[in-house]
Amino acid sequence: MTEPTPGPLGAPLGAAVQFDQVSKRYGDALAVDRVDIDVAAGEFLTLLGASGSGKTTTLMMLAGFQMPSSGEIRVGGRQITHVAPAARNVGMVFQSYALFPHMTVAENIAFPLRMRKATAAAKGEAVARVLSIVGLEGLGGRYPRQLSGGQQQRVALARAIVFEPPVLLMDEPLGALDKHLRAHLQTEIKRIQARLGLTVLYVTHDQEEALTMSDRICIMRDGRILQTDSPETLYDRPADTYVAGFFGESNIVAARAEGDGRALFGPTPVPLPRAVRAGEAVECAIRPERISLAPAGAPAFGEALAVPATVTASTFVGDYRRYELALPDGTALSVRHPLRETQAGFAPGEAVTASWAPGAMRFFVDGRAVA
């Protein structure tokens, strides 16, 4: 039996979640292909991918609306692969919120408690508490259609956490909201998650959302997991060119490894990781914000690679200026140049020196990262 005291929503709720070689087959098509995911208790893990990548199917299998064709799913160590959705005790926030339109906000939020045969007093107390957690005090008597999109989203969140589930699933919960509100609710969700110690599985196709909210991100493509790592690692050390392309931009130059352990990035030889063998085709990548610009002829710092270039275009983007450069051999290079008062911009046609630390470069052979 459950312990009597620790106040509801008092102790951390989160439980660990494991996907063990889980596959989902529709006829001949594999929607999810032998997926392994380990989510720690209290962790915020995002499944990120384009539509059709299998991220929503993966979530639906955890919620119980899809049955895995093979593999096992465990929550808090308990096998739930074939448990009915109603008995899984996982909270879920749907993209469309799925609020019951014929029930008031309070009735919506009390629904899971009603299913668990809570007393009227307990229901009232819990509803009031989660309403205050999501910042909707006093709106319990409204109907969903009387609320704004952002408020409906909060109600959906309140309803999903009121029964203190060990895991909270969120399927593109902010997809229908405008940009400003989305940013606000991202912070809000993070705050609530941290406060309650919830384990969150979050599905989105928005890279920025994934980067800002997640402890770890799981990149999915064609039903498979490409890489699961912290946002920093994913951004800095992408496992392949697809992941690299998912976050931010990269200047990628296709080259061939020379015998001396270098390759030509445009006209400039750059040192390659040791794993690249001579003669192999290699893609050399450098992110636009890692490149510094200086007037032509300025001395290079230490080990930095310095490449002469000509500015071909300059665009003001607000907090930075974006330059398109042409290297002497015609290779194009994008640069993100932060704006500082003391620095005048460069005009198209001007000769500049682009420089960056060799360590900032990433190399890919056959699309896979080599280090």
Add this chain to the structure above:
Amino acid sequence: MSAAPPLVMSSGRAGRALLGLLALAVVVFLVFPVFVIIPISFSGSSFLTFPPESLSLQWYEKFLSRADWLEATWLSLWVAALVTVLATVLGTAAAFGVVRGRFPGQKLVVAFLLSPLIVPGIIVAIAVYFFYARLGIVGSPVAIAVAHTALAVPFVVVNVSAVLHGFDTRLEQAAQNLGAGTWTTFRLVTFPLIRPGVFAGGLFAFITSFDELIVALFITAPGHVTLPARMWESMRNEIDPTIAAVSTLEIVLSVALFFVAGRLQARAAERGA
């Protein structure tokens, strides 16, 4: 709202007046018989004359005092009530099947379910008569209700299918996710939201049966007929304004039913999305 292109464009007032006149003509054409029937039912004379020369309630009195009329009325109400229950339950279940299910021959099943709308009533009547005659159940009220149910089910299927098509099944997923089993989900989420369609279907079912003549003529036993069949007899044998009084009562009942249905629907819309 962006304005739809007006039906009558440049001709202005004259065109609009013409349109109004046409609309009025259609309304009169549709409603005129009703306006003739009602005054006749209050006629003081003993013939079907219009307009009535004097007013009285004698035909209502006659209706209420004649056992054959009352018996026919009760039979019709009883049959229609049974039809409403049967057709609503069966039609709703069928609508779930054809909207939610995926099975071979689905379109054929839909066509079959809706076929009573297309098959001429007289053909159904003859078929049912021979079938019932063989079973020896001609004249049984339950048998009449069963035959009427077949005719009424399509109206329920059509109405419930319409609301089911617009139903967001994620609401059911949400209910299950929150701990509701299949039946509880239906009771607390699905049914309350499709109720307007179910009630509208049930109302159509009631009226279909209450109003049905052809099948009733074939399968009711003499002396134990439904109200429309009794009215038919009356038209052939008596031709007195009692039938106008009965018609007026039927009109009142129909209008009342539609009013109730409208209120229910408005309330559902008010609570729903």
